Amino acid sequence: MFGQIDPPHRLLMGPGPVNVHPRVLRAMAADMLGQFDPEMTGYMNQTMALYRHVFMTENRWTFLVDGTARAGIEAALVSLVEPGARLLVLRAGRFGLLLSEIAGRIGADIRTLDIPWGEVATRGQIEAAIVEHQPQIFAAIHGDTSTTMAQPLDGVGDICRRHGVLSYVDATATLGGMAVATDAWGVDVVTGGLQKCMGGPPGSAPITISDRAAAHIMARRHVEAGIRTAGSRDGARPRIGSNYFDLAMVMDYWSEQRLNHHTEATSMLYAAREAARIMVEEGLEARFARHRAAGAAMGAGLRAMGLALYGQDAHRMTNVTGVHIPDCIDGEAVRTRMRAEFEIEIGTAFGPLAGKIWRIGAMGYNAMKHKVLITLAALEASLRAEGFSLPQGNAVDAARASYDKG
Amino acid sequence: MFGQIDPPHRLLMGPGPVNVHPRVLRAMAADMLGQFDPEMTGYMNQTMALYRHVFMTENRWTFLVDGTARAGIEAALVSLVEPGARLLVLRAGRFGLLLSEIAGRIGADIRTLDIPWGEVATRGQIEAAIVEHQPQIFAAIHGDTSTTMAQPLDGVGDICRRHGVLSYVDATATLGGMAVATDAWGVDVVTGGLQKCMGGPPGSAPITISDRAAAHIMARRHVEAGIRTAGSRDGARPRIGSNYFDLAMVMDYWSEQRLNHHTEATSMLYAAREAARIMVEEGLEARFARHRAAGAAMGAGLRAMGLALYGQDAHRMTNVTGVHIPDCIDGEAVRTRMRAEFEIEIGTAFGPLAGKIWRIGAMGYNAMKHKVLITLAALEASLRAEGFSLPQGNAVDAARASYDKG
Known part of the structure; x- marks a missing residue:
């Protein structure tokens, strides 16, 4: 049973x-x-x-x-x-x-x-x-x-x-x-x-x-x-x-x-x-602002890792961010490491974008500063473990700065 | 709010x-x-x-x-x-x-x-x-x-x-x-x-x-x-x-x-x-028997009130019982009284049977002796309050007897 x-x-x-x-x-x-x-x-x-x-x-x-x-x-x-x-x-x-x-x-x-x-x-x-x-x-x-x-x-x-x-x-x-x-x-x-x-x-x-x-x-x-x-x-x-x-x-x-x-x-x-x-209760404007802040910080953190965001900056959803998987990196190996070591899920992609981008969300109850920072820190560590060379600590700092400038 | x-x-x-x-x-x-x-x-x-x-x-x-x-x-x-x-x-x-x-x-x-x-x-x-x-x-x-x-x-x-x-x-x-x-x-x-x-x-x-x-x-x-x-x-x-x-x-x-x-x-x-x-965990046979016992007791109780069951005895579902609403009784008034006074819901009916029968279930977590007895007692009291003359206490006794004879 x-x-x-x-x-x-x-x-x-x-x-x-x-x-x-x-x-x-x-x-x-x-x-x-x-x-x-x-x-x-x-x-x-x-x-x-x-x-x-x-x-x-x-x-x-x-x-x-x-x-x-x-x-x-x-x-x-x-x-x-x-x-x-x-x-x-x-x-x-x-x-x-x-x-x-x-x-x-x-x-x-x-x-x-x-x-x-x-x-x-x-x-x-x-x-x-x-x-x-x-x-x-x-x-x-x-x-x-x-x-x-x-x-x-x-x-x-x-x-x-x-x-x-x-x-x-x-x-x-x-x-x-x-x-x-x-x-x-x-x-x-x-x-x-x-x-x-x-x-x-x-x-x-x-x-x-x-x-x-x-x-x-x-x-x-x-x-x-x-x-x-x-x-x-x-x-x-x-x-x-x-x-x-x-x-x-x-x-x-x-x-x-x-x-x-x-x-x-x-x-x-x-x-x-x-x-x-x-x-x-939260208020619609406050809620939309919370999602905007989380999305902006996530994007800033990903860029600070040297990653390129997918799509047009002007028309980005505030609550999910597409990011190119670096060349020579197995996107699924990173996702598996994120899940196995950090108990964090980030998204894969469909059809023509499968294997090319990850989709990282900060939605609803997860559109929060600490969850953005944790995710970026875990992604940085996972990318390094998979052999991707990147400046250490920059992602969290950039996300924090994004929140600070509000 | x-x-x-x-x-x-x-x-x-x-x-x-x-x-x-x-x-x-x-x-x-x-x-x-x-x-x-x-x-x-x-x-x-x-x-x-x-x-x-x-x-x-x-x-x-x-x-x-x-x-x-x-x-x-x-x-x-x-x-x-x-x-x-x-x-x-x-x-x-x-x-x-x-x-x-x-x-x-x-x-x-x-x-x-x-x-x-x-x-x-x-x-x-x-x-x-x-x-x-x-x-x-x-x-x-x-x-x-x-x-x-x-x-x-x-x-x-x-x-x-x-x-x-x-x-x-x-x-x-x-x-x-x-x-x-x-x-x-x-x-x-x-x-x-x-x-x-x-x-x-x-x-x-x-x-x-x-x-x-x-x-x-x-x-x-x-x-x-x-x-x-x-x-x-x-x-x-x-x-x-x-x-x-x-x-x-x-x-x-x-x-x-x-x-x-x-x-x-x-x-x-x-x-x-x-x-x-x-x-x-309960076991399928035990579960079916529990529903059969509850349905049999409900039917016995309803009949002991002088009510007539609807449909063929040989082909009754064990978990819901149709019963004719007595002449001169407003079925909805009884249902409302059941809900308002006893917090018990019994069912109305559709199409050609609307206003003619009630449907009384004893399903899943509710196919239990005490819930059958409570429902019968409340229905008896509600029928009496609506002016229907019936022998007092017979319904619960008949249901109890149905359970006893197993």
Whole structure:
């Protein structure tokens, strides 16, 4: 028989999942409630209110999809995009590719704006692509952890609205760490996850939906046969291709109607609620500044080791840093040493960047000075042990200096 | 600002979710691991081994779908059933209807074997329907909580194999409480949930897949563009209609290949592993007997109050009992009184049974003598308070006697 859960106490400084805030872990230890108990629906309503702060929005429809961040992406796309609908996807990394991968299964007419990995698109490029392709929906990634670049989205929602296009943004890797300014951007649907800057575990995907996007989705509403009543009304547009990810049905459950769909993932709701509560208590600006300071110090420390950062300085995510693996160094040997000797995880990379860069995060509960300094000290020691010659102590000093100059 | 999570201490004696075993709640308080850390993949492998016991199978492919029980159902159907494939669905309640609802969105050619609610199908009826419709896949619910009936499945897998049909069974409501005899039944794919007899929270869906069903699914395998390498090979059959629920990709992640898909829902994996560990420690036969005893005592107690049970005695689920609401009694008033005065939840019903029956569960951590006795005493007092005349104390005595005669 296997023993009880007892994971090593490891510092997770990769691109996520990261260490979970202890308050979030404790929140999950609370027992269940019935799905329709007033206390349960009260917690659901509070969670909606909290995530309006997190998403910086007034959107009524702000709730949780029961699955990991990728579940939120698929729920958004399958509910927004009808088979045959034209979708323009901005792709500048693995997660941009994922959007078109998911949309392909929906049967969308996919058009793409492809940007080299490590770069971002300009507003002009986005508008030109929208004019060229005349899509019904535009989809983009805010922070694509595969490249560690953050796509600027100021003005993008306005461009979309001007051209009659619905917009979707995946903010999994930035939510809780960088400003995800749903209403200021003017975008229609944004999804996230808990396991990065929110400081929670993977398994719940917060989502926010504008009224016009909700109307679009509700036009595809369809009540299940098993709970259909004489008053049940369906929308005029084609039924959504998934039952579990049918946001019209999920919204019916999160509305005053409380129409039964799947059983809400109660423990994950407790986790999501507590993660948002911590964020609201800390204050959004203070939290974003904490991530900026950690990211800047990490970058300064890595450069002081003589390493080159990956991608464009102007568009770096503040919470995860891509860094080139030096020539003649086996990146996996360094990662293994970091884990075995220091119990610290840094990230590998995907596809064309595999073996070429590491991705070092400082997210959520880990976006803290001491964790940045420890990680840099351990990386320096590991690189030296692998035969890389570098000036001793400079990384920590540079990171400390970065914090001092604030 | 909302306060911390602090739910009322309520006894959940409905059809689920139910109170979670404290060991499972504590397991979720453990911190995260990286997705590919050897300790994490070790826990995944242990979870696979544990659920082979739970599903009474030797199937290699036994793992978790990251979502609630309904996510497991959709993952199984969307991965097994190609658009246009013929699917025969056995429907004898709301969850049978759900199977055809989900399959309809996949574009399956759906045929149905419809049985009146409160009854079950015979083997002969199932075989006749298979002969008539010649489906590629047969799908059924083991325990449909909407009717509280358990469909006998002995021999059903053999019938399907004889006719070259793949079989799927949803055992959400019975897994951990009644024998879900995957290999003895000879069925190909079975899914479950944690929030009923497994004594865990909703949010993880255990699944087991036979080798022949896995081969069928792997023929639809498709590697994502973002992680594709020169050696990536796709299957010959049509791509699965969902990315998140693409079991071929999820199996790649749970295999030695560890090909990245979505981030595993770590806390829910901890919960699922602990729930299975408790079950294996208790012993499957002892656990099933505990549920049988609780269900028998609950039924005896309800009858001793003068209430009539719903459905066929021979095919009752052992862990949830349907009972007719007496004429002239407002079922919701009784449920509200149970919750307000006794902090006990019993279940309402769906569709044609709404307002006609209550569903009273004794599942997982709640399938215990004292919880059965407390529930009966509280229901008796609540019925009397609502003006229903009944012999005082008989329910508890009858339940006690049911336990005594063992």
